[in-house]
Amino acid sequence: MSRSAIAPRPAVQWRADQAARPFERITPRETAVGLSFDGRPHTVLMATPENLGELALGFVVTEGVAKAGDVTAVSIKEEEQGVLVDVAFAPGVLARKARPRNLEGRSSCGLCGVQRLADAVRPLPAVEEGVCIRHEAIPIALAALEEQQALGRLTRATHAAAFFTPEAELVLVREDVGRHNALDKLAGAMARDGIDAASGFVVVTSRCSFEMVEKTARMGCPILVAVSAPTDLAVAKADEAGITLVALARSDGHAVFAGGKRLIEAQAELV
Incomplete structure (x- = not known):
């Protein structure tokens, strides 16, 4: 976690049984990030x-704009109003037109500004069979993720997305004020490092709306675990893409909403 990710803010602490007192709270920074493709502005996150x-790289992958290998460079430039990030594609690459937007992508919304219904809910690619995991791997992964959420532990105001091996070994974790941004950062880091998304499972510390399922599908990951509840459309999209969707994940249990065949029962291992 870099110092640029946080900022101290003064506040006044109030409690019913105590006198008000001043204190300082560490807050996560939320910055306007202008994203462009080959110099053409696309959206502001x-x-x-x-x-x-x-x-930026994860956004390209999870939005179906192009393949990670089609990206030749990502340039970052700080401006007074925020940060400009430009993605350059290889010559001759016809990148799929990303969903047109006319609003900024707010940290709480993965589809802000999308103009057409057809762009909002698109058909998903089918995910390959991929790995299977034991039910017991999920609480182990949750505990490991809790330990690695440096920004979240400091601010209590961010989300995290992480990738684990089938044995619940933590591979990568990324944090952001936006749940979609955290997942895109994870996807970008995995694409950059050549990590096969089909070789493990993703855990997110947020609610599971359908675009989180969509991004996971476009990563090619077969299993998505969410700490909070899913929406009806998220479950439908998980079925459509063949993704195993686990939600309401806690240390003492979880709920399987789709693709339960990839979860191994302890009893079955003894047969």
């Missing part, structure tokens, strides 16, 4: 200003 190259 509200994000935590670190790992922005990964955010």
